[in-house]
Amino acid sequence: MNQTPIIALIGPGAMGEAIIGGLLRKNIITPERIRASGPLATRVEALHERYGIQPYTDNAQAVQGADMVLLAVKPQKLSRVISGLRGKISPSAVVLSIIAGATIQIISEGLQHQAVVRAMPNTPAQIGEGITVWTVSRYVTPEQMEFSRQVLLALGQEVFVEEENYLDMATALSGTGPAYVFLFMEALIDAGVHMGFPRRIAEQLVNQTILGSVSYYQKIGGHPAQLRNQVTSPGGTSAEALYYLEKAGFRTAISRAIWAAYERSLELGKGLNSKPPEE
Incomplete structure (x- = not known):
């Protein structure tokens, strides 16, 4: 991973903005290294004005050369989003998904990408007081895993688990x-x-x-x-x-x-x- 990684955020909603704010507040990354992509130009332009990040309305363009692709879309939009990104993500990148119910297998097979992190944050993450339960596929490198941890720490506390089934439990307990x-x-x-x-x-x-x-x-x-x-x-x-x-x-x-x-x-x-x- 680059010394100054690029993060492409797909889905700049409330949680997406919370991630942007947390990353900048904790000085984990600089604004110009963050790309936010969504269908509404007004939304991504507003984030650009507020945080100085790079706005995109084309997901495929946003992920080009990115070291991390962060999926923060609604579950019902996942199918269309990953279809548009299939084969577009750099093999050396890591995909971090916070989409409820979407397993590592769904993300990996849909994107044709092996290095996937699955995480479940909760609402207080929007003020840096959340807690996130997360796990990784076996293809995620130690370096990618540590960077993912730093990203999630920007939202509050984090708990890593070895077994993915804990993510559905976390969705019910801490997520909800x-x-x-x-x-x-x-x-x-x-x-x-x-x-x-x-x-x-x-x-x-x-x-x-x-x-x-x-x-x-x-x-x-x-x-x-x-x-x-x-x-x-x-x-x-x-x-x-x-x-x-x-x-x-x-x-x-x-x-x-x-x-x-x-x-x-x-x-x-x-x-x-x-x-x-x-x-």
Whole structure:
């Protein structure tokens, strides 16, 4: 890989822009070495104005001579995108995909390219506070793997796994995880408003409670059950609330929801695999 690698980003949406911002914020690469390609000229030109990156509307042109091709398109657009890129990527380049459900096999066979990294980031990556689970094909070199790690660190934390099936699990747990947290926050805020708090106060109380609880857990450590027991006095308000949550099947609902998301991730992968790339 070149000392000053070129990254071609295909799919300059919200996560694509997060990657650009993270790479520049961490000084991993300079703007002129980043190419962003998408169908809307206004979008890539806006990114050019904002970050100084190179704008493209032709994916095949964008990947010419690139050391890394980063796929960040929606799953339903994958077939058309990889069809247009098949045989166009340099053999020495590495392809990094963050497309949900798209296996390494789908990407590799569709592009006719062997060095593929598959990653699953989450929404907080857009502010550099995400966590990404990732794995690689056996054709990815140690140098390409390390560069991929640096790119993913621009989004927050990273967890490398040897087995690709963990990516579908990560999609359900951490990839979709922010949605569960936001729903929980929404429910707490609405409960506060129902009791009589002004919404702005309820929001402040819930935001800091969740932020502080996570920070406390990270600092103190131990099992979450231990920390929960510390704030649960016998016969107290916490005990009463927790009893009702358990009675209502709170744990089971969460577990079943995550399992449903996991099964859906597997279905998406099967759907992508069953549809040959469009010519």
